[in-house]
Amino acid sequence: MIQMAVLGFGTVGSGVVELIDGNQDMIRRSVAEGIYVKYILDLRDFPGNPYNERVTHDYQDILDDPEIAVICETMGGREPAYTFTKKALERGISVCTSNKELVAAHGPELLQIAARHNCSYMFEASVGGGIPLIRPINACLTQEKITSIFGILNGTTNYIMTRMEKAGISFDAALKEAQERGYAERNPEADVEGHDACRKIAILSSLMCGKTVRYEDIPCEGISKITVADFIYARKMNMAIKLLGVSRREEDGRFYVRTAPFLVRADHPLHSVQDVFNGVFVHGNMVDDLMFYGRGAGKFPTASAVVSDVVECARNIGRNISCRWDNEVLAISDPLEEVFRYFIRIDSARAAAAKELFGKVTYVEADVPEDDGEAFVTGRMAEKEVLSKIEALGGVKQCIRLLQD
Ligand SMILES: NC(=O)c1ccc[n+]([C@@H]2O[C@H](COP(=O)([O-])OP(=O)(O)OC[C@H]3O[C@@H](n4cnc5c(N)ncnc54)[C@H](OP(=O)(O)O)[C@@H]3O)[C@@H](O)[C@H]2O)c1
Numbered sequence: 001m002i003q004m005a006v007l008g009f010g011t012v013g014s015g016v017v018e019l020i021d022g023n024q025d026m027i028r029r030s031v032a033e034g035i036y037v038k039y040i041l042d043l044r045d046f047p048g049n050p051y052n053e054r055v056t057h058d059y060q061d062i063l064d065d066p067e068i069a070v071i072c073e074t075m076g077g078r079e080p081a082y083t084f085t086k087k088a089l090e091r092g093i094s095v096c097t098s099n100k101e102l103v104a105a106h107g108p109e110l111l112q113i114a115a116r117h118n119c120s121y122m123f124e125a126s127v128g129g130g131i132p133l134i135r136p137i138n139a140c141l142t143q144e145k146i147t148s149i150f151g152i153l154n155g156t157t158n159y160i161m162t163r164m165e166k167a168g169i170s171f172d173a174a175l176k177e178a179q180e181r182g183y184a185e186r187n188p189e190a191d192v193e194g195h196d197a198c199r200k201i202a203i204l205s206s207l208m209c210g211k212t213v214r215y216e217d218i219p220c221e222g223i224s225k226i227t228v229a230d231f232i233y234a235r236k237m238n239m240a241i242k243l244l245g246v247s248r249r250e251e252d253g254r255f256y257v258r259t260a261p262f263l264v265r266a267d268h269p270l271h272s273v274q275d276v277f278n279g280v281f282v283h284g285n286m287v288d289d290l291m292f293y294g295r296g297a298g299k300f301p302t303a304s305a306v307v308s309d310v311v312e313c314a315r316n317i318g319r320n321i322s323c324r325w326d327n328e329v330l331a332i333s334d335p336l337e338e339v340f341r342y343f344i345r346i347d348s349a350r351a352a353a354a355k356e357l358f359g360k361v362t363y364v365e366a367d368v369p370e371d372d373g374e375a376f377v378t379g380r381m382a383e384k385e386v387l388s389k390i391e392a393l394g395g396v397k398q399c400i401r402l403l404q405d
Pocket residue numbers: 007008009010011012013041042043044074075076077079080098099100101125126129296297298299302
């Protein structure tokens with residue numbers, strides 16, 4: 001049997017261990033000798049858990065065992081995940097991870113270490129949970145010039161926004177509901193402020209270009225300032241508000257990436273991606289549009305993606321599964337030059353001044369309390385132009401980009 005270890009026996013790690021046991025017969029169709037989890041590394045013991053006897057608290061036990069061929073890193077965070085991953089790869093042990101934070105920060109470096117030591121670093125579960133996305137991009141779309149990748153990359157925020165839209169509840173109430181259902185963490189900042197989606201679009205953009213797109217360089221906005229009134233106006237326009245990661249290459253070479261809430265028209269497939277589901281659009285110059293849809297998180301969907309990588313590594317022991325992502329940093333074009341139409345909501349007192357400044361706009365009528373002001377949609381203009389008009393107005397209540405023209 002191929003022997004492996006799991007680092008971190010939490011939501012995803014326990015899912016990996018249970019899935020490998022539960023679906024061993026399916027796994028043996030690809031890896032005839034089977035796969036066995038010999039060690040589980042965690043800080044705690046798990047009394048009463050049938051896997052407790054495999055738990056160790058010392059990583060060295062795993063590193064020193066010459067039988068270990070694959071490690072799953074499902075601890076999360078930067079350290080000690082980075083050090084543990086590096087040490088394993090340097091010994092020729094392949095590592096499969098769900099840890100987007102580590103992949104976004106050190107992906108190309110760890111890929112190179114793996115290549116030098118004839119093993120693999122794989123991260124299917126780091127973006128889109130259970131949705132097969134990384135491998136299709138890396139294996140099925142290598143012949144394509146991918147010109148855009150965009151989508152709903154965070155299930156927690158999509159759940160919150162779906163509830164705000166459908167039940168008409170506030171952001172705070174929807175967040176509380178998400179926390180009660182276990183979809184949002186006690187500290188929800190990484191999700192609601194867009195950082196999680198930003199890391200994922202950084203990984204996807206890097207794979208799209210084969211170079212490094214640093215998530216620190218990506219403009220990032222979250223959803224905490226979206227209100228019920230915005231959803232009322234959105235419905236009136238036959239649109240939904242979605243937090244998207246968006247990455248696109250223009251023909252002249254400009255390359256824009258951002259994470260932000262967008263208004264999405266009802267005729268776009270992302271409009272109907274609801275609750276905790278994720279949906280990702282990829283456009284290739286030959287294949288045209290592709291859409292990937294599924295559960296972006298959760299114990300078994302995420303474990304399924306991790307185990308798909310484990311199986312791939314088990315079939316390639318002693319060989320490197322290559323991935324086109326080098327550490328040359330790719331400069332993102334000035335986000336202030338990017339052109340959109342914008343939904344703007346203003347104090348009624350400023351409506352006349354806004355009309356002067358924005359010229360021809362489309363007003364939106366909706367049944368909202370007077371305090372929520374008035375709203376219109378602008379023509380196409382560069383971000384710097386809309387920002388200077390907003391400044392001249394002394395601020396607006398809301399400004400959301402439209403995904404489509
Ligand atoms: N949950 C999901 O649906 C999901 C989906 C996609 C990706 N991910 C990613 O997958 C990773 C794991 O997520 P998770 O939800 O499974 O987290 P989790 O439930 O908190 O599990 C992490 C486990 O690792 C253990 N751990 C932490 N530091 C350790 C150390 N130094 N040595 C040994 N064990 C350690 C933790 O122990 P303690 O509890 O004692 O700290 C915990 O049991 C994260 O990067 C996350 O972003 C999760």
